[in-house]
Amino acid sequence: MDKKILIIEDDLILALSLEMMLKRIGCTEIMKVETGEEALKVSETFQPELLLVDVQLGTGMTGIEAVKKIQENSDVPALYVTGNSDQYFRQKAESTNYIDYLIKPITYRELNEVLCTHA
Amino acid sequence: MRERFDFCCTDQPIQDMIDLDFKTDETRRLEDLQSYQILDSLPEKAFDNLTKLASEIADTPIAMINLIDEKRQWTKSMVGIPEELREAPREVSVCQFTIKEPDVTEICNLKEDYRTSHLPSVNSEGGLRYYFGVPLITKNRYAIGTLCVLDYQETKLSDKQIEQLKIIANEVMTHLELHKQNQELQKLNEYKLQLMKMLSHDMRSPLNGIIGLSSMLREQLEDEESPHIDVIDIIEQSSSQLNQMIDEVMNYSIIESEGLKLTPYNVNLEEVVDNILQLYRPASRIKDIDLEIYTEGLEEPIWIDGEKYEQLIGNLLSNAIKYTKKGGWVKLSLIRKSNSLELKVIDSGIGMSSEETKSLLENENRFQASKGTSGEKSSGIGFAIIRHIIDLLDGDINIESAEGEGTTFRIEIPV
Numbered sequence: 001m002d003k004k005i006l007i008i009e010d011d012l013i014l015a016l017s018l019e020m021m022l023k024r025i026g027c028t029e030i031m032k033v034e035t036g037e038e039a040l041k042v043s044e045t046f047q048p049e050l051l052l053v054d055v056q057l058g059t060g061m062t063g064i065e066a067v068k069k070i071q072e073n074s075d076v077p078a079l080y081v082t083g084n085s086d087q088y089f090r091q092k093a094e095s096t097n098y099i100d101y102l103i104k105p106i107t108y109r110e111l112n113e114v115l116c117t118h119a
Numbered sequence: 120m121r122e123r124f125d126f127c128c129t130d131q132p133i134q135d136m137i138d139l140d141f142k143t144d145e146t147r148r149l150e151d152l153q154s155y156q157i158l159d160s161l162p163e164k165a166f167d168n169l170t171k172l173a174s175e176i177a178d179t180p181i182a183m184i185n186l187i188d189e190k191r192q193w194t195k196s197m198v199g200i201p202e203e204l205r206e207a208p209r210e211v212s213v214c215q216f217t218i219k220e221p222d223v224t225e226i227c228n229l230k231e232d233y234r235t236s237h238l239p240s241v242n243s244e245g246g247l248r249y250y251f252g253v254p255l256i257t258k259n260r261y262a263i264g265t266l267c268v269l270d271y272q273e274t275k276l277s278d279k280q281i282e283q284l285k286i287i288a289n290e291v292m293t294h295l296e297l298h299k300q301n302q303e304l305q306k307l308n309e310y311k312l313q314l315m316k317m318l319s320h321d322m323r324s325p326l327n328g329i330i331g332l333s334s335m336l337r338e339q340l341e342d343e344e345s346p347h348i349d350v351i352d353i354i355e356q357s358s359s360q361l362n363q364m365i366d367e368v369m370n371y372s373i374i375e376s377e378g379l380k381l382t383p384y385n386v387n388l389e390e391v392v393d394n395i396l397q398l399y400r401p402a403s404r405i406k407d408i409d410l411e412i413y414t415e416g417l418e419e420p421i422w423i424d425g426e427k428y429e430q431l432i433g434n435l436l437s438n439a440i441k442y443t444k445k446g447g448w449v450k451l452s453l454i455r456k457s458n459s460l461e462l463k464v465i466d467s468g469i470g471m472s473s474e475e476t477k478s479l480l481e482n483e484n485r486f487q488a489s490k491g492t493s494g495e496k497s498s499g500i501g502f503a504i505i506r507h508i509i510d511l512l513d514g515d516i517n518i519e520s521a522e523g524e525g526t527t528f529r530i531e532i533p534v
Contacts, residue, residue, distance in 0.1 A: 013328035021335050103397060108337070
């Protein structure tokens with residue numbers, strides 16, 4: 001499975017671990033950014049096929065806000081990563097185009113399953 | 120020489136030592152007063168009881184606990200004085216004189232005393248005549264206020280009455296000290312919880328890395344049919360335990376600091392159960408535990424605090440998995456009845472003796488540390504959280520357990 005993926009994750013360890021997992025799954029084109037603002041900038045040139053987004057980002061806009069903005073100009077779907085599965089998050093996420101969400105800690109098997117299901 | 124600071128009815132000395140360490144530096148005195156954070160606080164029964172007692176002992180219509188601020192007299196508690204007089208300018212108060220002295224101040228006729236004769240409360244018709252005040256002296260030896268009694272007619276307190284009023288003033292001071300200590304403890308507790316929250320939050324992130332990457336390494340080793348797969352087993356097991364503990368500490372600190380609030384909304388409990396399963400399937404898979412779910416009547420959304428239910432069910436499941444041996448089973452059943460929800464978590468685990476069950480239910484706030492079947496450590500925080508939530512939801516908990524046979528947690532919550 002090879003997809004162009006943009007990882008929006010402020011936790012560097014998690015971002016790195018997601019990147020390694022994606023590579024093993026077969027993705028060759030992966031880009032990592034730490035903020036929603038950066039994501040907006042690079043998504044135009046990078047043209048990702050999937051956004052792998054942490055819902056809570058340390059600074060600036062939240063992951064969901066970033067996805068909303070990016071999806072104004074593109075139909076790229078998102079896969080959310082979140083620390084909890086609370087209803088509030090799900091309500092917010094409903095207004096965006098997303099394939100699923102994964103609850104931290106994320107295992108290889110879970111990520112692989114979700115990506116294969118939605119490949 | 121012993122001295123009594125009264126101005127008309129002298130003679131008998133009070134059987135008490137004059138406070139030689141008494142300090143009058145006004146700036147420091149005000150700082151000391153501020154440190155009690157008592158000004159403009161709400162009425163408190165403990166203080167009100169003491170003023171009532173003072174008025175009864177002195178047999179006067181008025182008794183007050185006054186604090187003297189930079190510019191005003193603020194009354195913490197009063198008997199015989201209307202609410203609008205809780206605050207008065209410092210210059211019209213009689214107690215402003217009492218705090219200048221280390222001992223009691225008695226003014227038998229306020230109208231005749233040069234310091235008080237001009238005050239409006241004294242000057243008016245039917246005005247105040249008698250005053251007796253004991254300074255409230257702090258540990259640092261500053262008088263921050265008074266306990267005083269007042270009368271509309273001239274009177275005289277006996278030595279016994281004076282002695283008793285001094286004891287009450289002491290009590291007032293003890294309450295103020297406790298008040299202060301309480302606030303300091305509260306602050307300390309908040310700080311501790313803040314630290315717990317911060318630490319658990321910060322520990323999560325590297326742990327997420329360990330869990331994620333070891334799961335990836337497992338795939339690789341499985342592909343290679345590597346003999347080192349059991350090393351990964353142990354890494355995964357220990358990191359998932361650590362993760363659970365961090366979760367517990369985090370949840371506990373959130374519950375403790377935010378208090379127990381219910382925020383209900385329309386909840387689809389089936390979805391909640393699905394979420395929980397997503398979280399606990401990996402742990403049960405590792406221990407090869409069969410996780411069985413049964414739900415009934417959950418099609419309609421229910422107006423409840425879904426997150427509290429998620430925490431409750433999650434903690435019960437994690438508990439059951441922890442105490443069930445490899446190859447065992449855990450059953451979760453959630454049934455909506457006519458006016459309640461019945462939640463059962465049954466496991467084929469190691470069980471508890473009747474003493475253990477009893478002590479788990481009885482020891483309200485003690486964490487009962489114990490060990491799970493794979494050596495998982497339990498801080499006991501999980502059960503403290505379970506109990507917190509059940510209390511909040513007004514539910515009942517019932518535990519049936521037999522050693523070596525398993526445990527059933529049955530919880531009924533009104534909805």
